Amino acid sequence: MSTCFVRRLAIRQLVGNTRTLIRKAGKTCILLKIEDNYIFRGIRWACLCPADNMMKECLHFLIKPAKKIKIRLKESRKKVKNEKKKPLVESQLFIMELARELSRLCQQRSNVLAHIWTSEDTWHPSLCREFIVEWAAVLENRVQTRSIQEELKNEWSEKRDWKDHLLCMLETGGEYDMGSHKRVILDWTHQLKNRLEHSIWPGETVLMMLDDLELQWRRGRLPNLLPAMELIMWVVLSEDSLDKHDVTKEWLIRKQRSQKIDAVRYIPHTVWNWICEAAEEVTLDPKTANHDLMLSEDNKRMRCGLERRDLPNSMRCFSGWWCVLANEGYTSGRHYWEVEVGHRDWRLGVAKASAQRKGYSSLNTQTGYLTLRLERGTDLKALTVPVTPLTQTLVPRKVGVYLDYEQGQLSFYNVEKRSHIYTYNETFTERLFPLFGTVEVMKDLVIRSAQTREPCLCSGPCLWG
Structure with missing residues (x-):
């Protein structure tokens, strides 16, 4: 295999990974730097000696595009600079x-x-x-x-x-x-x-x-x-x-x-810790589960099975939607639980004790459900009447659900980003049960332990615990 071919492969790998390559050959130094900032900043050459002509020939296909990118970058910087000069209103x-x-x-x-x-x-x-x-x-x-x-x-x-x-x-x-x-x-x-x-x-x-x-x-x-x-x-x-x-x-x-949607882009540590103080152990109630759902032995995990379970019908279970309620019901106080959700389809929230569980009636606020729903991996929405669509940027992988019964608030958070997604503001008058739903057969929906906490985002020793 020729030396030129090997070097060409190395350079292409460098461009793909957007890393910095420093090659030193005696007193001669070649610096190739590509910054991953949506716009490449071009390729800068310094102190090339005849021995490195082969390296330059390998990179000839990058030099011309880099010059165009450099010109565009200068124009963008000039535009931003002019925008900053606009007088304040x-x-x-x-x-x-x-x-x-x-x-x-x-x-x-x-x-x-x-x-x-x-x-x-x-x-x-x-x-x-x-x-x-x-x-x-x-x-x-x-x-x-x-x-x-x-x-x-x-x-x-x-x-x-x-x-x-x-x-x-x-x-x-x-x-x-x-x-x-x-x-x-x-x-x-x-x-x-x-x-x-x-x-x-x-x-x-x-x-x-x-x-x-x-x-x-x-x-x-x-x-x-x-x-x-x-x-x-x-x-x-x-x-x-x-x-x-x-x-x-x-x-x-x-x-x-x-502001019900995206009210807080980042929840500070003191407030986040206060929310997490209300964390409780939540377990699934098998008696309310749709017969297509498979639950783990500890009732902390669920997924949609490939075959329907042969179980007697019950008035407590869901016969239409692939949902299940928690054993715990709440009539007062603050409560918080976290859920690891799938990538394609899930449903989280609470259900009122009087909510209908049979058939395929929409699980929205009119039927006694306060839920967040993800469909097709990108379609996130709050099931209000009418439906409240949410942006794709708010789609989480770990969801925190926070219920404040006295304040009449049910809030959803992105646990990894510590950001707010959506809040229902209601007046609660009856018992509320946590609700979980999924149609995924390869990915479990997991209720996290109340003792599990995300790593702190502080730089250095954490002052907030």
Whole structure:
């Protein structure tokens, strides 16, 4: 086998794996670097000697495309640079000034809001306008004699009056009708002007959460620092009426009530640990299983069998859909369980005790089911009426299901990414049973042990446990 042919194979393997090849031959160094960043940055040659002409000939088929890519890359960089030079609109400047005032009031280890008021983290104008309108509504509806907990329950029902107006305004992209909302926030911040610098202590739990949010923002897991801004707003609002340790919990409840889909791109460690504290052992009830399903001996695994089991019919089992309920039913409290799902088809959620289990009636909110469903590997949806489609980017491999009976919330999370998928907001009045469904014959649907935890995402020793 010729030397040229061997080298050609080595280079092609290098291009496929997008790695860096460093070849040293005496004082001569050849550096071939290809970066996997959606755009190849080209091939750079340095200090080629006659002995390396054979190597260059092997790579001649890459040189011309690399030059074109380099030109396109320069054009892309120039375009991005010009976009960054666009002047900030009024709503963006307003958010920056609000962040500056909040940063002045609150004690922070990392001064996370400085990234906002120095324009290092700039939000899209529509996001700024939505933030202004929402918080203006919160401040308008706030009554001094009412606790933050009562406010959280009532404010979002009152929010319906101005939500249509907000959506209309965001579609037109106008800045002209923001004056009244800005005045509400300005009046509130004016009351804070007399407060001393760093006079508000957020609490250790909140500070840890802010540090975590900033870290994930720097890593690119968070598109912006909006969650940190909201968290500090709640700290200031709840200074006298809510324990600092409870602020993070109320923040999550509020986010999931106001935005049912993809409410939180990353759930900080303190909040995630609080959710996992409600973890319980969940086991399948064989008496409710469809006869096509195969259950493991410990009732923790299930899959669809190739042959139907010959069992007597029961009023408790599913005769149509390939589903099964858990032994445990809940009428109060917080409960959390995790499930390893298949790649093609699954169904998770809860069923009301009175829900019909016979036939092929749709398992949606009208028939007593609150579920998330994946079909054909990409079609993820919440079975509301009508159906709520969810984006393919939200499709998980490990699903966390969190039930807060008193708050009336059933939430689904991507366990590996620690992100929110969807939340049902209901008023629960009867016993709820965890529900599981699959039609896969090669992949088990597995209920994870309550003691199983995903590895921490911290860099270095974990401070959150």
